[in-house]
Amino acid sequence: MNASHSEGPIPVTVTVDDAHLAAIDELAARLRAAGMDVEQVLAPVGVITGSAPSGWEALADLDGVAGVEPQRTMRLPPPGTPQ
């Protein structure tokens, strides 16, 4: 698990709220200005991914952000167990 108090940046997913879907690039710029390293701007679904340093929770306060969450890693179970 990613701990929010860790020193280095952690991968995060930002969900854009419905009102700002058309202005997603502007929101990406605000996220960069707030310290996020933006890697993907997924306009068709209104999601921005990247990484952000400790204090990333504050990105949720930016205008146009519906939510910020640390990224999960999904892993398939080992062979021989239910998949």
Place this chain on the structure above:
Amino acid sequence: MMRPSREPAASTTGRYLLVINDDLFGDDEASRAVVREVSGVQEVVSTRDAQPGALDARQTGPGALLFAELGVAVVTVVPDRVGATGLFEPADDRLIAVEPERIVHALQDAVPVDALQDSPFIDDAEATWGLQATGVLAAAESGAGISVAVLDTGIDLRHPDFADRDITSRSFVDGQTAQDVQGHGTHCAGTMAGPVDPAEGPRYGVANGARLLVGKVLSDQGSGTDADILAGMSWAISAGAQVISMSLGADQREISTAYETVGRRALAAGTLVVAAAGNNASRSEGDPGFVGVPANSPSIMAVGAVDATLAVADFSASATEVGGGEIDIAAPGVQVHSSWPLPRRYNTISGTSMATPHVAGIAALWAERSGARGRALWDELVGAAQPLGPPAQDVGAGLVQAPS
């Protein structure tokens, strides 16, 4: 007692589906109120209620079950609300639609509701047990004109069973191509869209006429991040997928804002997302497990697994009290034969991962049949499911069924 004069038509259950309008959607109390007022039923159980154990979609007495995440209630209407014509046709602008609940059976035999399959389905020379149990063999549709996406470990593009297929593939994993070396993705793609007449062995694929979109979001080692998976979903929606199959997940109870929002936007764009409920149950040891991310998103269809007797698989996760943590539908997920990367070619494995592409493929058949997309396609799949013995918290609306 006089026998009621109104006999439900042979193809319906006598219950009705009430579809709540968008203004009330998500408002449990307002939804319950309209169901009570229109149907005369006092007891409205919601899938958001604290005790999912109280839910039973097979109930026969007066009552109503509200599928809160769908905005749909299944109601046994109080008799005096049914008009002289034998029809229940309330006019209420809080409802988008009212329709008789249908019974859909595989054509070849009428499977008794509420009973485990007396003799298990078995793979035969013609087809896998899963295709038999879901009525796929009798369906006229092949998914022609429909695009279905599988987001997984990729696909073995050299496999003879996919040699002549319209496949668009893309990798979202750094430094790896969409070529599958892990096996999981080739297996899931095979179930969803494998050919009518494979190079060897029985038919195992559902939507053999569909255009296949393969997004590699899990690495050769079988892992992927949210960023990869969300990028794959975005790509699939942009590429015109009407159905996205995701046999992946994380054992986390809390709903993800990202997946739920994307699932909702996908439905609005005409794309149905189905995802594996998860394998964290151990029912034989008393652990029912729980539906994880992303299947616990209300706007993503959560698929549980049944075995060849139509009993719930030991590993198949159960509903949680989290809104959206329901099981929406069930599909064959034990001892599932499908394609596998060369040189092995085929493999038989189990999991809710194997159940999920059965639902995705069958969704493509319905999409071809009716033209339904997004939420309407969801409703069609759930409405056509064959009720099963286990409670809704384990199998949702029941066993997915192809159009007959």
